Amino acid sequence: MIDILRHWTRPIAARPLVSIGAAFLAVIVMFAIFAPWIAPFGPDEIDPVNRLLPPGDGHLMGTDHFGRDTFSRVVYGSRLALLIGVGVVAFALASGVPIGVLSALYPKLGTVLMRMVDVLMSFPSLLLALGLIVILGQGVFNAILAIGLIYLTTTARIVYGVALRLRAEPYVEAARSMGAGTWWVVTRHILPNMISPLMVQASFVFAFAQLGAAALDFLGLGAPPDVPSWGNMLAESRIYITRASWLLLWPGLMIVLTAFSLNLVGDWLRDRMDPRFREMVGK
Amino acid sequence: MGRYIIRRTGAAIATLIAASIVIFAFIHLIPGDPVYVMLGDGATPEQVAALRQRLGLDEPVIAQYFIWAGNALQGDLGQSVFFETPVTQVIADGAETSILLALITMVWIIAFGIPVGVLAAIRQGKWVDQGLSGLAMLLASVPTFWVGLYLILIFAVGLGWFPSSGYPSIFEEGGLSNLRYLVLPSLALAAPNAALILRLTRASMLDVSREDYVRTARAKGIRPSRVVVRHILRNALLAVVSAFGFTFAALISEAVVTETVFALPGVGRTVVQSILRRDYPVIQGVILIIVCLYLVINLLVDLSYRMLDPRVELE
Numbered sequence: 118m119i120d121i122l123r124h125w126t127r128p129i130a131a132r133p134l135v136s137i138g139a140a141f142l143a144v145i146v147m148f149a150i151f152a153p154w155i156a157p158f159g160p161d162e163i164d165p166v167n168r169l170l171p172p173g174d175g176h177l178m179g180t181d182h183f184g185r186d187t188f189s190r191v192v193y194g195s196r197l198a199l200l201i202g203v204g205v206v207a208f209a210l211a212s213g214v215p216i217g218v219l220s221a222l223y224p225k226l227g228t229v230l231m232r233m234v235d236v237l238m239s240f241p242s243l244l245l246a247l248g249l250i251v252i253l254g255q256g257v258f259n260a261i262l263a264i265g266l267i268y269l270t271t272t273a274r275i276v277y278g279v280a281l282r283l284r285a286e287p288y289v290e291a292a293r294s295m296g297a298g299t300w301w302v303v304t305r306h307i308l309p310n311m312i313s314p315l316m317v318q319a320s321f322v323f324a325f326a327q328l329g330a331a332a333l334d335f336l337g338l339g340a341p342p343d344v345p346s347w348g349n350m351l352a353e354s355r356i357y358i359t360r361a362s363w364l365l366l367w368p369g370l371m372i373v374l375t376a377f378s379l380n381l382v383g384d385w386l387r388d389r390m391d392p393r394f395r396e397m398v399g400k
Numbered sequence: 401m402g403r404y405i406i407r408r409t410g411a412a413i414a415t416l417i418a419a420s421i422v423i424f425a426f427i428h429l430i431p432g433d434p435v436y437v438m439l440g441d442g443a444t445p446e447q448v449a450a451l452r453q454r455l456g457l458d459e460p461v462i463a464q465y466f467i468w469a470g471n472a473l474q475g476d477l478g479q480s481v482f483f484e485t486p487v488t489q490v491i492a493d494g495a496e497t498s499i500l501l502a503l504i505t506m507v508w509i510i511a512f513g514i515p516v517g518v519l520a521a522i523r524q525g526k527w528v529d530q531g532l533s534g535l536a537m538l539l540a541s542v543p544t545f546w547v548g549l550y551l552i553l554i555f556a557v558g559l560g561w562f563p564s565s566g567y568p569s570i571f572e573e574g575g576l577s578n579l580r581y582l583v584l585p586s587l588a589l590a591a592p593n594a595a596l597i598l599r600l601t602r603a604s605m606l607d608v609s610r611e612d613y614v615r616t617a618r619a620k621g622i623r624p625s626r627v628v629v630r631h632i633l634r635n636a637l638l639a640v641v642s643a644f645g646f647t648f649a650a651l652i653s654e655a656v657v658t659e660t661v662f663a664l665p666g667v668g669r670t671v672v673q674s675i676l677r678r679d680y681p682v683i684q685g686v687i688l689i690i691v692c693l694y695l696v697i698n699l700l701v702d703l704s705y706r707m708l709d710p711r712v713e714l715e
Contacts, residue, residue, distance in 0.1 A: 134534065236418040239691050243653035244671070251675050251683060252429045324541065331543050332657050336672050351546060355661075358549060359557050369546040376541035384537070 135385045138378030145375060148195040156189035160345040169361045178367045181350070182357055190345040191367050197346040198327060198375060201261060205326035206319045208265030209272045214315070216269070217276025218303060221284055231277060234270045242267045243332060250338050260339045264329040268322045279314050283307050313390045320383035324376040331372050347372050405703060412699045419691045420472070424465050427455075427680050438481050438678050454479060455681070477685035482677045487685035490670060497567050497582075497659070497666035501589065502651050504582050508590035509597050509647065514640065517601025521636075522628060524606060533602070539595035544654045548588035548661040555584060565663040585662040589654055593647050600643050604636040611635075638709050645698035652690055 148155060157177075164184030172179045178187035216234070220227030237245065246263035253259040283289060289306050297305075333339030334348025342349055347368035354364035427434050435451050436443065452458060455478070456467050471478070477487035520532040556564035567581040568574060608614065609632050617631045618624075656668035663669070667686055674682040 232418070236415055236422060239415050239419050239695055240422075240687070241649040241653040241690060241694060243656055244687055244690060247656070247671065247675060248423075248426055248683070248687060251678075251680075252426060252431075254431075328541070328543050332545065332654075335543075335545050335657060336660060338672075338675065351543075351549070355549060358553055362553055365546070365549055365553070369543070369549075372546070373538070373542050377538055380537050380541055 132385060135381050138381035141374055141378045142382070145195045145199065145371075148192045149199045152193050152196060156186070156192040158186040158189040160190045160193040161185065161343070162189070169357060169364075171361070172363055179361065179363045181353065181361075181364055187350075187364060187367055190350060191347070191371055193345045194347045194350065194368065194371065197257065197340060197344060198330075198371070200257065201264070201330040202323040202326050202379075204258075204261035205265045205268060205329075206322050208261060209268035209322050210315065210319065212265070212269045213272025214276050214308075214311075216273040217278075218280050218307060220273070220277050221280030222299060222303070227277070230273070234273050237266070237270045238274075243329070246329060246333065247336075247338065250333065255338055255341065257340045257344065260330055260333050263333070264326050267329065268326070272318055272322070275314060275318055276311065279311055280307055283310050313386070317383055317387045317390060320379050320386060324379035324383065327372055327376045327379070401706070404706065408699060408702055412695045416692060416695055419695075420469055420688060421465065423684050423688050423691070424468055427684065428461065430680075434680060438680060451481065472685075472688060477688065478681040480674075480679055480682045482674070482679040482682070487681050490682055491667060491686060491689055494665055494667035494670045496569055497664050498655060498668060500570070500579070501582050501586055501655060501659070501664065501666060502648070504579070504586040505589045505593070505651055506644075506647075508586055509594045512590070513594040513597030514601050514637070517598040517640075518605060518628070518633060520598065520602040521605035521609070521632075529602075532598070536595040536598045539591050540599075542591060543657075544588050544592060545657045545661045547591050548585065548658055551584040551588055552662075567662075567664045567666075581662075582664075585658050585664060588661070589651060589658045592654070593650055596647065596650070597640060597643065601636065601640050604639040605632055607639075608632045608636045635709075638705065641708065642701055642705050645694070645701040648697050649694050652694070 157175075162185060164180065164186075167176070167180050167184045168182055170176050170180040170184075172187075176186050176188065178191060180186055181190070216230050220230045240248070245267055246260075249263040249266055250259060253262060283306065286306075289302055292302055292306060330339055330346070331348035331351065334346050335352045337352065340346045340349055342353075350368035351365065351372075354361070354368070357364055430437060435448050435455070435457065439447055439451060456464050459467065468478075475488060477491075479485070480487055480490050483490055516532055520529045520536075523529045552564045555561045562583050563581050564584075568578050570576055570578050572578070614627060614631050617627045622631075652668070655666065656671055658664070659666040659669040660672055667690075671683060671686050674680075674686070
């Protein structure tokens with residue numbers, strides 16, 4: 118067990134920036150889980166007397182136009198950030214992996230499916246998400262689906278590429294020649310070998326899901342205004358930009374540091390990956 | 401080459417047709433009656449009937465598609481429900497802002513991304529490279545609207561160097577000096593995309609610098625700066641050119657947000673407002689035009705790639 122831990126921690130420690138990124142992500146997870154204990158106030162606790170207070174006594178990051186404590190809202194905001202990230206990654210993998218694997222195994226079906234993916238890819242990403250929001254309506258769950266759809270396409274493409282390569286590997290051919298069925302080949306040979314490219318893809322998708330969700334929130338098409346999300350906090354702070362510029366700083370910094378940390382971890386995972394697949398997993 | 405052009409163009413047209421079906425289907429996927437959704441609860445039955453007829457919703461679905469697509473081919477994208485003007489007019493009104501914004505942004509991206517990418521590559525592994533690569537990753541992780549808000553705060557509100565919002569046409573009073581309205585938005589929009597081009601230029605330079613002909617050039621005793629410019633950069637740029645199609649799509653996507661932050665009267669902001677106003681014909685029209693543009697640009701990039709580098713194998 119300790120060896121396994123060492124196997125993972127030693128290379129991380131060799132790249133200090135990656136360790137800082139990983140530590141920051143751990144803090145976000147802590148914030149999300151223990152929000153009620155970490156946050157000194159409730160995220161919606163209004164205090165009209167103490168509106169737009171600068172960072173200082175009693176309010177670590179100041180207060181917003183309703184007198185709500187910014188630090189508490191930032192802490193609670195990490196819950197939505199994680200929910201969006203996990204949701205988008207889960208959707209992208211759950212849809213992209215079967216599409217990619219099936220396309221690689223059944224070329225005729227693959228031609229049709231990959232063409233459909235191409236069509237979706239011909240839409241600029243945010244417009245595709247906006248189109249889906251128009252159909253589904255606003256909300257956290259719909260934002261996850263809309264952003265997930267963007268990454269379904271890239272995930273399916275990557276999985277398709279990797280699966281095509283794996284299909285031609287000698288051990289897959291050997292398994293087939295010994296009478297292994299498609300299910301066996303997929304579950305025993307293709308999926309297990311796909312884990313590292315998928316982990317890399319997942320960390321990038323998680324990072325860009327943060328930016329996409331923040332953009333939707335900012336346009337007023339993401340999480341409902343009463344939900345404390347970092348994007349919503351930025352959208353609200355816009356009006357007070359000259360009077361209370363610190364409101365702009367904290368939620369924005371959280372988005373940037375989360376996305377940056379995930380990108381660092383993703384890059385690090387990619388560098389440790391099988392060189393044959395490295396080129397396929399991009400951004 | 402001729403056959404390649406025909407095949408590549410055919411594929412683009414097929415993708416466009418499929419995309420147009422998706423865009424058309426979108427109005428039918430909205431839950432409930434789109435006419436009621438657009439007009440709101442206070443609509444009279446006459447208004448409902450009139451709009452239904454105007455949008456051609458009385459026809460069978462397949463006929464509707466052909467009418468819509470046929471009209472679109474003739475440059476008629478329907479009428480805006482909100483403005484009561486043709487959709488093409490609404491798009492044309494925002495086109496100047498959006499096109500100029502994209503062009504100025506491209507200038508920043510090229511002016512920053514390529515030279516800095518080259519610098520990172522020739523200093524590979526050194527602290528300059530590590531710093532610049534870190535900077536690129538940081539820029540790629542920053543939401544454009546956040547950068548935009550800070551640019552407003554510092555350069556518009558604080559220093560007063562540039563206007564904070566809006567954009568009067570260069571054909572109106574002020575002429576070309578009105579372009580100063582686009583300086584901050586284009587910088588915000590350029591940030592993440594310049595980071596992408598920087599990373600790509602660096603990676604491509606490093607790839608090319610391992611080629612045999614670069615070693616030969618060095619062995620011949622050619623000046624190192626000349627090797628970098630003539631032998632490495634010229635070849636490395638091919639890969640960068642091919643990324644411009646992708647960059648363009650990213651620009652359009654992010655312009656939606658940037659135009660909203662800076663209150664620019666562009667096509668992106670029109671999309672957001674049309675979504676909030678439920679003006680479906682405008683949303684459909686804008687998305688169709690943008691997808692068309694995107695496909696044409698990618699087609700041109702692919703073809704120019706082939707012309708720039710005859711070694712590129714044709715599929």
